[in-house]
Amino acid sequence: MQTNRIQHYLSRDGIRLTVADTSGAAAEAEAIHHLPRLSASILSKAMTGAAILANDFKNHEGVSFKWVTGSPLGNIHVDAYDGHFVRGYLDHPEAGAGLDCTPENEAALSSEHGQLFVTRYSLLKMPYTSTVNLSRGEISAGLTEYLNTSEQTLSAVSLALRMDASGQVTRSAGFLAQLMPQGDIGKFADYFRDMSRWDLTAEAGAPDSLESLLAQGGFDLLEEAPLTFRCTCSEERIRSTLTTLPPAEQEDLLKEPSIEIVCHYCGKTYTIRREVLKKWFEEEKKGVQ
Ligand SMILES: [Zn+2]
Structure with missing residues (x-):
């Protein structure tokens, strides 16, 4: 898949797919905030999550997270806006120092007693905030919990991250698949029941790559844009x-x-x-x- 882009697809089976590669934004956030590797991983995934949730591109939808982790990490703050910008920071990134990027550590720091506040706004809607109490889980599990609770749409979230030996983020990407009202629920289950089937950081041509999913599912590209880290401060x-x-x-x-x-x-x-x-x-x- 292409780096530093957001892409919106629709399939002949009525499945909407939003794919975001935040590799550049993740590396920039990691450098700006001097993040330990686990903190960099958590912030990168949260930024990707906000980008894929802001999928009403026609109405310039923006999504902001205030992710209250309940852990020493404090809150995760992330915004995705204007269809192609993200930004974010952690209250206490040092809480991740010395910890490996394991699912257990990610869950412990991101959602021990967590609450997620998601604010959505667009040309059509006044900003509105929904809240979900999080069960202990990874960032992708928290997003899925939010989607299941607050939206009446069958959804699947996949977030992927790669780092080099020194802890620098080299790839960060994710997708959100949602079943449209007239969509084929059987096909949706075939593709997304087992999310370990897909790895967005896999090489094109690999059976678990995005390209393979796009081909199998007959997805058509509706819209795409570059995706970068940018702040709104002035x-x-x-x-x-x-x-x-x-x-x-x-x-x-x-x-x-x-x-x-x-x-x-x-x-x-x-x-x-x-x-x-x-x-x-x-x-x-x-x-x-
Ligand atoms: Zn700023």
């Missing part, structure tokens, strides 16, 4: 946040010659001088009156 956004703070907190910020704000998602540091802050607050007051 000085303008910081300004709108700071100007809504209570006056006492604004006064506190003006005590220093400058303040530094670090974006959790991309690690970018914004240094804002006191004169600039003062101007923002004054302009905001004028605007309000």
Whole structure:
């Protein structure tokens, strides 16, 4: 399959398939956040999960996760938006240090007493959030639990990840298969009852590869786009946040010659001088009156 792309397919059996390769985004997140290997694996899979859930491409659907792990990892924060961007971070990535990427360790850190909040928004819909209490399981199991609970659609999720010996993510990919209302449930079961049949990191031509699934299932490509890591932070956004703070907190910020704000998602540091802050607050007051 192609790296760093999102693809939307439909089959003659009425199965919708969304495939995302987040290899580049995963490697970038790993480098930005200096992630231990298990933490990198968990964040990569969560980003792939958000990308494949945002499958209403016609209406530019976006999906955000607040994944409360209940473990020392804290929360997993992930956004997929504009059909081809993802971003994400972990509250306490150091909790994964020294742990191998086994299904047991992934389950223990991602869903010990977990809760998943999924917010969806698109051109057609106001943002709405659904919550599911997670059973102990891997990231893909958590997503399947969400889909089974919150959506009335038969769904199958597969997430795959490869790392080199040093713990660098080299491939990250996943798919979401969903049965359409008039779809063939027997065919869906044939393909997706045993998810270990498919490995999205397998070479084209291998029996478990995506190409093999696409050929067997007669899937037609509807839409595809590049998929990359990108943040939405900006000085303008910081300004709108700071100007809504209570006056006492604004006064506190003006005590220093400058303040530094670090974006959790991309690690970018914004240094804002006191004169600039003062101007923002004054302009905001004028605007309000
Ligand atoms: Zn940012």
